[in-house]
Amino acid sequence: METKEIKKIFAAAEDFLPINGTDFIELYVGNAKQAAHYYKTAFGFQSLAHSGLETGNQNYDSYVLVQDKIRLVLTSPLKAGTPVGKHIDQHGDGVKAIALWVDDATYSYQETVKRGAKSYLKPETRKDKHGEVVVAAIHTYGETIHYFIERKNYQGVFLPGYERWETSYQPAPTGLKYVDHMVGNVGWGEMNQWVDFYARVMGFAQLISFDDKDISTDYTALMSKVMSNGNGRIKFPINEPAEGKKKSQIEEYLDFYGGPGVQHIAVATDNIIETVTAMQSRGVEFLNVPSSYYDTVLDRVGSIDEDLEPLKQLGILIDRDDEGYLLQIFTKPVESRPTVFFEIIQRKGAQSFGKGNFKALFEAIEREQELRGTL
Template sequence: MPPTFFHSLPRVGLNFLDHCVGNQPDLQMAPAVEWYENILKFHRFWSVDDSMIHTEYSALRSIVVTNFEETIKMPINEPASSNKKAVSQIQEFVDYYGGSGVQHIALNTTDIITAIEALRARGCEFLSIPSSYYDNLRQRLSVSSMKIKEDMDRLQKLHILVDFDENGYLLQIFSKPCQDRPTLFLEIIQRQNHQGFGAGNFKALFESIELEQTKRGNLFYENVKDGQHK
């Protein structure tokens, strides 16, 4: 077969769909979860509320459902109110998407550094993470028994997030929206004996998304109406 343009692109090395995240309008998460439980016989795998996932401006609630074998995982989110009347990333998605839908698709890799370098070379854009996140991460790792095999400087350069517990760690990064509307985006994730979803990174991720919302003029309700700028 003669070489093509695609043969000249760097290989990414994505293996399978790790999980798929759905966003629901306010107070619609529980009915959606019940549908998965009653119709597909899924069960609850993990959950968090707005006391755990929040920033100065916004918050969310999330329940992860999975099949009996726990091979299919579906986090389901809904927005939580803010005392500063900011637009949660979940609410922004619902406004621009026109209702509930798939917020992001997570793709698994065994070599996230190579994968992200290849995706950036192909033109993919990812969220930026401040250097203060990595300063804090290095401090937390210095008093932990967990050792990260990957070079921390390369992870920081590529804006890859790290979450860990006593059993293992995961590496993850999130793309910018795949189109001009702030709806679907991608996650690339590498797991090292860790089956979580990056709860330790939610605040950093939220703050990065809120920065993008600010650039779009969508962070506060007075700037947004029915998914459109005033």
């Protein structure tokens, strides 16, 4: 990756780090080898790098997958009683780390800790024959951490300690391009605490706020605020539960995950119809919305470039803001616990997050909760 000047688009963000983009997302999983096969087969990721017994790593087994600008790291313990294993026991498979690509990891660490972040990993330089990477990390909500990754002096495949993962099985990509945003679920009354954290500690700005009047159905509700860095490449909506007649999706997540954590990863595509068609054909399950949603959707959002029928057949939702429109769809949870899921999003100018779809989406989630007996 080459560093280049990145335009600041949100003036309210102090943006003192700055952040170039998402470097990788690390999930702790029960069986990294099998999880890697799933994300390759179902999502179209490609093999990139591996760290494990074969590379001299006696503690954990990690597989790195790539699709365009998205890197997933899937990590499993090799022995009992490890921190990785304890995390999986507590939370199930889930996101441990959101790694941020920065020009200066030491500066990023020092500035965030100075502003109140709790240290997870002091800056350290990791080297191999391909150069060096500076890595540091801070704690965020729950047991989630942010790595700061400085790789301007590194030419290797991923990080020191990893070797290229060569495999004959390389399914075709599905058109996923980059991480659009990542959503964190936090506990009752904790949303503003973490909104303040991202503003004060990391220099982010609040873009949008949704209260329980915006995000509610007849039964459940939640509140959400969206934080972004200055260049808009890192967006973190933060959700908390709100009072409703029944248990909300956020409460269900907190119960099964065992506390706050990353709820979903939104990944962008340039052609959502092709991407979702490919993913469905490979076995990815998406939430279903009633066909009646499409009877009036164009009255609400106006004209769009796409034919409505394929969107209806796939269950893709549509919303519009002042900048344009977006197309989005959500997978069912990809783990045994009803926790982590993915969003596929195509932006046609819109910078928002699908407020007009909240009711239809949450009713779809409630139908799944009812099947699970957790509503």
